[in-house]
Amino acid sequence: MANNISFPCAIMLFFIVFYLINSSNAMPSFNVQRYGARGDGRTDATEPFLTAWSLACESRARAMVYIPRGTYLVRNLVFWGPCKNIITFKIDGTLVAPENYWSIGSSGYWILFAKVNRISVYGGILDARGAGYWSCRKKGGHCPQGARSISFSWCDNVLLSGLTSLNSQNIHVTVHHSSNVRIQNIRIRAPSGSPNTDGIIVQASSGVTISGGVIGTGDDCIALNPGSKNIWIERLNCGPGHGISIGSLGEYANEEGVQNITVTSSIFTKTQNGVRIKSWGRPSNGFVRNVQFRNLVMRNVENPLIIDQNYCPSKKGCPNQSSGVKISGVTYANIKGTSATPVAMKLDCSGSHHCTGITLKNINLKYMRRSSASYCKNAHGRASGVMIPRNCM
Secondary structure (H helix, E strand, O other): OOOOHHHHHHHHHHHHHHHHHHHHHHOOEEHHHHOOOOOOEEEOHHHHHHHHHHHHHHHOOOEEEEOOEEEEOOOOOEEOOOOOEEEEEEEEEEEEEEOOOOOOOOOEEEEEEEEEEEEEOOEEEEEEOOOHHHHHHHHHHOOOOOOEEEEEEOOOEEEEEOOEEEEOOOOOOEEEOEEEEEEEEEEEEOOOOOOOOOOOOEEEEEEEEEEEEEHHHOOOOOEOOOEEEEEEEEEEEOOOOOOOEEEEEOOOOOOOOEEEEEEEEEEEEEOOOEEEEEEEOOOOEEEEEEEEEEEEEEEEEOOOEEEEEHHHHOOOOOOOOOOOEEEEEEEEEEEEEOOOOEEEEEEEEOOOOOEEEEEEEEEEEOOOOOOOOOEEEEEEEEEEEEEEOOOOO
């Protein structure tokens, strides 16, 4: 029959499948327990982790660093590249930081991948046990700078999938000077009162996709800092926290701009802000352009839509100055839900560099079951479709 596979073809197919299965199984796997790591939550496993990484990085074949189930106490881990092949970093266990926050807090990083290309990090739980550090910060004591839980610096072709990050001393995930980065199905959690515990920060990086996840912190769920471009964010649940921010920008006179940003199909619940663009009230050559905020739901959010070009915490270093950051081509479309304050849309733009090319389409934000209000200053653009609050440009 025409649908039958001939015997020679069947034999060839068998050997192809056999080769694929066995070649994948033959990938060198460097199990941290083989080098002395104990998953008892008490024994320092830092050196076994570094040993496993070094061997995997030197492997000429695609290699895996494997962390089996258990709880592993680790201090600062810096995984240096470049490596000789593709690396998979698979975490089935939990990594915990030392209880003494000075142990990792002085370096600024807890787990850092530096100059590594073609790296995939799967699964696992990171618990930085940041409560002691937060307490130090709140008391105004002598504290270290604090550690970011997991960071990628000067890396290309990165996948971070299925990770849970708990209680970072400050930022949970950072991406710096990197390209082609995909972060998917991530869970990030820290108390709403924890200081500077941003979920994800991207800076000087391009081609970053953040897809699927739940982020609740004491600061921004995601912040896009100078040099962020070609960023796609979708299917995120944000809250508690300060929302998704572009900026702050314009802290320095000479800095890179932010461009080609899309935030879509996401939900904000009881956050301080929804989607925000903020810049210091200082001279700057920075810019924000080609930004799409669309298909978003706000649930009792204090500032659902906000541009703040007069950011000046403590009123120091920027009084009575105007932001030099140029904002253009920002679209807000298909955004609905509820505002926790009467003013659901605040577009407070620079007096010296007005916001231009703002597009509003189908905005429906209520306050206490009534229409919300809007505030615009130096903002120019057009509106169409449903507009609650009213267009104030």
